[in-house]
Amino acid sequence: MSYDEQYRAKVDALGQVKVPKDVYWGAQAQRTLNNFNIAQKDLIFPQNFIRCLAIIKLSAVRANLKLNLIEPSVAHPIIQASQEIIDGKMDDQFPVPVFQTGSGTQLNMNINEVIANRANQLLGASLGSKHPVHPNDHVNKGQSSNDVIPAAMHMALYLEIHNQLEPALNFILETLTLLQERFSGLFKCGRTHLQDAAPISYAQEIEGWKGQLQLCFQAVKYSKTSLQSLALGGTAVGTGLNTHCSFAQLSCENISEVTKLKFYPSDNNFFSLSSHEPILQQSSNFKLIATSLHKIANDIRYLSSGPNAGIGELLLPVNEPGSSAIPGKVNPTQIEALTMIVSQVFGNDHCISFACSQGQLQLNAYKPVIIYNALQSCKLLAEGINSFTRHCLSGLQVNLDRSQSHLEQNLMLVTALVPAIGYDAAVKIAQYAHQHKLTIKQAAKALNIIQIDQFDSLLNLSKMINPCDK
Missing domain, CATH: 1.20.200.10 (Fumarase/aspartase (Central domain))
Incomplete structure (x- = not known):
């Protein structure tokens, strides 16, 4: 197939542009591809966004049909073409990249052209004919890209x-x-400032x-x-x-x-x-x-x-x-x-x-x-x-095992003793335990600061984590 046989010549407001023969988009989408060669393979619009545009086009033509602003013979193929896009049957027809005009006009025209061309095809017309269905006058009727x-x-x-x-x-x-x-x-050592708490x-x-x-x-x-x-x-x-x-x-x-x-x-x-x-x-x-x-x-x-x-x-x-x-x-x-x-x-x-x-x-x-x-x-x-x-x-x-070991070695358990023995005495127990590599209970027993039965009552883990529970 020769170069010319692979393309169809399309005319828009700026003149003639060559569009691949077997695609549904038209001159404006093709100009976008020619002029914005920016991550075209990597950054294109996701299909859920394309489907939302197709839902809008379908809903718009139904509204215009109800308002007697468009002929049924034109509206129905637009509806069918829009539905085909919604159903994912034309996902490869929307190649325009994200980085284009800031209003998204090229994408809007991409879908207008695809719907119009598919609608015309359903009516027996050739791709790119713009008749009887026109991408602007019919598919985009009552709308703007904006x-x-x-x-x-x-x-x-x-x-x-x-x-x-x-x-x-x-x-x-x-x-x-x-x-x-x-x-x-199950209990564990709390931590604040990444230190034991x-x-x-x-x-x-x-x-x-x-x-x-x-x-x-x-x-x-x-x-x-x-x-x-x-x-x-x-x-x-x-x-x-x-x-x-x-x-x-x-x-x-x-x-x-x-x-x-x-x-x-x-x-x-x-x-x-x-x-x-x-x-x-x-x-x-x-x-x-x-x-x-x-x-x-x-x-x-x-x-x-x-x-x-x-x-x-x-x-x-x-x-x-x-x-x-x-x-x-x-x-x-x-x-x-x-x-x-x-x-x-x-x-x-x-x-x-x-x-x-x-x-x-x-x-x-x-x-x-x-x-x-x-x-x-x-x-x-x-x-x-x-x-x-x-x-x-x-x-x-x-x-x-690791959770229990850390709990037993946690010097900050001493916090529960403060109401009974005071802050300074609790500090002594914690420091002694740390210096001598003891548990809090072993240090309290060695220093004889608090009776062991009172210690056991105060260091009840269930009470410590829920002090207001009776």
Whole structure:
């Protein structure tokens, strides 16, 4: 096949451009590929975002059909083509990169062209004919890239949170509760400043982790509602020029029907086009989750260090060999993967924060990089939580011998004696025990500061970790 036989010549407002013969995109998407050769193989929009755009196109044409603004003979093939994209049948037709125009116009035109070409093909016309279905006049009717892209941004992130992140948070919280039950009645040495402190139960330590993640979950559930507001109907600058006054409401009703989730028109399109605080808010929540996960993962990293020369109070599941050079080594691989995800989420949040601060007059022109990073953070957190929970957290075991040994050697048990003998006398016992490598009980007996039966009563671990329980 000759070079010319591999391409079809397409004409747009700027003139002629050659498009591969067997693809569904058109001149504008091809110009994007020609002009933005920037990580085209590595940084393209995720399929869940493309599907949200297709849901918008399907919902929009149904709205226009109901408003008698488009002929049924044109609307129905657009609906079918949009549905094929939603079903994942045309995933390879959206190659435009993230780094393009800041409004996402090239991506909007990519999907307009694909739907129009597929619709025309269904009607028996050739690819690229723009007749009877036109990408702008019909597929994009009543819309602008400036309202379609932010609407898809909200939809995609809401769906990712609802379908992926929230179930992952539920999973880890349920697993932590199961661990509390498994470790019930087991005590350990508490630590502050990475130094020995008063005793604590394993269940109480896990309760602290749960509190962190419960706060994160509440923040996500509360703030995600702002993503249900869609910018449709704002068109180019928020005024709604060239769209029917009922278009936004009908489109959102159609979107809600398709997704089985509630979406509604924004009550302030000037805000929705020019600013992206709702997505920034979600990114802040992702950073909050990442911060909590890092603390939890690091706690387990420290407590499982060893097996013989570290703390070694927790035993990690043995998932794979840890070293190519040291035989028998087991490394905290799930912890390391999760904490690397944390660093990526922190970086994404920094990018999103800067990009969201750069709205200019009636438009924020950083939309593609904002949504790409937000969706990546959400996906990484959801999948990272699931992997960490399934392959690390759920398989944790307590090293009972090591925990008991550390408790017996813990000089800070002396804290329980302070109400009975005073702070200074307790210091003497702790210092004597440390100098002579004794337990607190052995030191107290040697110094004869307190009767042993009173000592035993005060150093009751169950009472020490729950002093208010009767």
